[in-house]
Amino acid sequence: MSTATFRVRSQYRLPVQCTVVVSTADLQAAGTLWNLSLDGCRMAGPVCPRVGTELELLISLPGRRDAIVVPSAQVAWARGQECGLRWPTLPPMDQRRLQRVITGHMGGRMS
Numbered sequence: 228m229s230t231a232t233f234r235v236r237s238q239y240r241l242p243v244q245c246t247v248v249v250s251t252a253d254l255q256a257a258g259t260l261w262n263l264s265l266d267g268c269r270m271a272g273p274v275c276p277r278v279g280t281e282l283e284l285l286i287s288l289p290g291r292r293d294a295i296v297v298p299s300a301q302v303a304w305a306r307g308q309e310c311g312l313r314w315p316t317l318p319p320m321d322q323r324r325l326q327r328v329i330t331g332h333m334g335g336r337m338s
Contacts, residue, residue: 240263241264241328243261243262244260245259245263245287246287247268247285247287248284248285248287250284250285251281256274259271260286263329265326266314266315267300267314270309270312275302275305275308275310276305276310277305278304278305279301280302281300282300282312283298283300284312291324295325296317296318296321297312300312301314
């Protein structure tokens, strides 16, 4: 019998493929961001930091001029060259921009 747990995601995940620049005190690297939501994402890159590492992100969405800034994201999981990132809050302007991107993709169906 499996002891795996199942957790329902609290946010819609937007399937994207875009560039993300990740920074820590010791590292700055570019990667590819996948499955973007209001509170996290999946990232692939040449280096995936350890679980618990705090990062700053600059997310360059296709067709958008300005990058979305995530000043404090935490690595939630890591497997090979992929990792899951979560952020508790975003600066209000970046939160609104991200909300508009996701809502626009869903055709306004977001609650």
